[in-house]
Amino acid sequence: MRTLNLGILAHVDAGKTSLTERLLHAAGVIDEIGSVDDGNTQTDSLALERQRGITIKSAVVSFVIGDTSVNLIDTPGHPDFIAEVERVLNVLDGAVLVVSAVEGVQAQTRVLMRTLRRLGIPTLVFVNKIDRRGARYDGLLDDLAAKLSVPVVAMGSVTGLGTGGASFAPFADAPGLLDVLADHGEELVAAYVADEGSVSCKRLRAELVAQTGQALVHPVFFGSAITGAGVDALIAGVRELLPAAQGDPGGPVSGTVFKVERGPAGEKITYVRMFSGTVRTRDRLRFTGGQEGKVTAISVFDHGSAAHRQEVAAGQLARLWGLTDIQIWDTIGEPPKGAAEGHFAPPTLETVVLPARTADNGALHLALAQLAEQDPLIGLRQDDLRQEVSVSLYGEVQKEVIQATLLNDFGLDVTFRETTTICVERPIGAGSAFELIGKDPNPFLATVGLRAEPGPPGSGVEFRLEVELGSLPYSFMKTIEETVHETLLQGLHGWQVIDCVVTLTHSGYWARQSHMGGVFDKSMSSTAGDFRNLTPLVLMAALKRAGTRVYEPMHRFTLELPADTLGPALPVLARLGAVPRTQASSLIEGEIPAARVHELEQRLPGLTRGEGVLETAFDGYRPVRGPSPERPRTDHNPLDRKEYLLHVVRRV
Structure with missing residues (x-):
């Protein structure tokens, strides 16, 4: 069939x-x-x-x-x-x-x-x-x-x-x-x-x-x-x-995860589309990131319901149990041939979720983590300093969905702070900094030198080496790279830094030292922790010398409206920060700050007698006009050396 x-x-x-x-x-x-x-x-x-x-x-x-x-x-x-x-x-x-x-x-x-x-x-x-x-x-x-x-x-x-x-x-x-x-x-x-x-x-x-x-x-x-x-x-x-599904059931296993949910007992259920091969109960599957999991149960959609089966073959949709570490958009087995990458516009709004009872803070974070697991584009931002958690959103309706889900599924009553726009930072120029092992004021047993500079638009964060690959143990090199990405989640103004190239320019360490009895001496030996603690100080010093500019998310818009309402609509668009690019008697195209889209949607019926049609879509970022908005930091602030060291090593 x-x-x-x-x-x-x-x-x-x-x-x-x-x-x-x-x-x-x-x-x-x-x-x-x-x-x-x-x-x-x-x-x-x-x-x-x-x-x-x-x-x-x-x-x-x-x-x-x-x-x-x-x-x-x-x-x-x-x-x-x-x-x-x-x-x-x-x-x-x-x-x-x-x-x-x-x-x-x-x-x-x-x-x-x-x-x-x-x-x-x-x-x-x-x-x-x-x-x-x-x-x-x-x-x-x-x-x-x-x-x-x-x-x-x-x-x-x-x-x-x-x-x-x-x-x-x-x-x-x-x-x-x-x-x-x-x-x-x-x-x-x-x-x-x-x-x-x-x-x-x-x-x-x-x-x-x-x-x-x-x-x-x-x-x-x-x-x-x-x-x-x-x-x-x-x-x-x-x-x-419409063409039927293609794929060879006898070929290599290849599938895509398009949905994840939790069952009544909290077990993870994975929805997968099989493009090739056959998966059977008790098979061990490799998926994205080198992870593995054992399939404990399978149900295949058939005749109006999901029926338990021993296998699922190419072309079919199924639910799999047992893959505890899998995530949405992971590939099972080999990547599907010609598979398109996700073209997801980033969420441009965020809000702080507050439990009605302070005692529910821990339970709230666990519940939100499960929701983010089902939708990875709901980003969580944990603020340990203020004991708060923020979620990123596409629109106001999502707040209502999250609120209802937390109450119905987890028994948590929550409220939200006012929704704010998620901005980003980009480096303006190039800046370098380094600290040497055994040289004041560096309290860590590590040498790290970094240069931060602008990268191509849309490139994210790229980590490069200007030191020899064998100059550091691999674990230390990996620690520096991971810490660079983690640190750049908060730039000089608190926003995530994008389109940035970070180059490791200096490196050094003290090899493992032991006492006479063979006991490891941490005070004389470099550890991954030394590099993890030093890298934020060096990177933020380099970024400060490079400078950053804050960018706000923009949406392109197309507005169809009656010709006689064009005159009154233009001043409203201007007050909302919209910039028309093309304009005709009944059509306006341009860009508008993402933060003002919701307000435009609310005002549109009154402006156009209910006849206006607005279409918007994320279109990139534009430099913020006026003073750069600041986002409260959630880390120990490596921009303030004294504060950072007091928290990290309990001394200045």
Whole structure:
């Protein structure tokens, strides 16, 4: 039987989860269709998902259509959870992008289609809600082609548009199909010419299947998830037009982890897509970072549920138990061929999480660590000095999710401080510093010299050697490198330092010394601790001489609005720090500080009579204008030598 791993994606409220329910009902997996409004859908299992009527975590269900077993993944539609969506996309064979026939192409619709195109995922479009007043057909097809910048072809016509009796009738011979396919079908054009202006329907259909499978064209189906109109045609399209999973079950083991969760007993459950090979119970698996784990149990998604099996083969999705050290995005076995790297925009907001009871501090940190394990883009920042922990976020809705999860799953009542923007620092110039072993004021048995200088944009932190590789024991060299990366999490102004090259220029140590009785003498011998304690002092001294500049995260934005509201909108954008790059009568494109996006979203309905459409996406960093914002340090502050040494060695 063929296997198809299918994702359903949409802007929030386009009807994605309702369509999932309708598909499961049509396939006989569920007897009754759940309702998002009633909070009883199959895939929204979290309490907050049912309460808010939105999908927060991706969920997997399975059903069979004909000779195809479909693993369907329902993904979040809210922009705050785009990272969850992107993780899922890399394990899909095909996708259905849901668009509302009333609201049309929305901001998140564009973001999703751009990502689908970048990853080359074959995609069908399902235009939902044709039974709603205000639903469109011809104009919406034009919008799909223009706003999504992709070739689309309607697969049928709609009657009774905007009424409860709206229906969808598939075309026997889609008009305009030849014109759409001709752009990428040279053989098709040649056949058209050879046959004196005619091509058989069978040949056209075969070309449509081929080009859809290569993500060159996107068939469009219309219907209603509520009434079921058009859903049978969509199911037939999924089976015929989207390519099945590929992979050799007898090949080398290769898979990708796209989700991690905890079971009722706290055990780690790993969701994996197998691209090659077969994994069996009790197999020992090697995964990213050289780690290993033994598979203790397997469940494979099959006929609407996850059934326990002894093995999972190439092309399938499964849950694995026993891999305690594995993380999201790890590779099992060999890396999948042609696998795309994660293109995750960094979280640009952070907030301090405060327990209602001080006694819950320890439990809160453990709980947040588990949440970060399930979503590695929720970064934790522990402040041992103030006994506080911060989490990084994509948006305000995530705060509500974290708060509800901590209360429901861990029994922890928490509040949040005001959300702040996460800035970064970059070196301005080059700076060097060194301290020699046995020379004042160096209290450590180590010689370390470092040079800090700017690196290429997007390069992160690069560690280089200007000393001979054998001048230090490997463990000491590794300690210096690890400490450099750890220290640069907080620069001169407290923000993480990026795009920086750090070069080791001086090194030295005292070899292991022992007393007459063979007892190790630490006072005469260098240890890894000496290098770990000295490196922050030297690095921050070098960075101080180089200087850093603070950068704030920026989003590019596209704002569509009625032409007569452009005048009032421009001053508001200016006050929010937005910089328009292009401007037309009803369209503004430019960049805006990430910190002001939420405020713009809140003010937009009033500015545009509710007709404005805003699309934003992370676009990099810009130097902060005015005084550099300071972030409270969470370490012992190597910029203040006296304070640092008092904490590290209890003396100055």
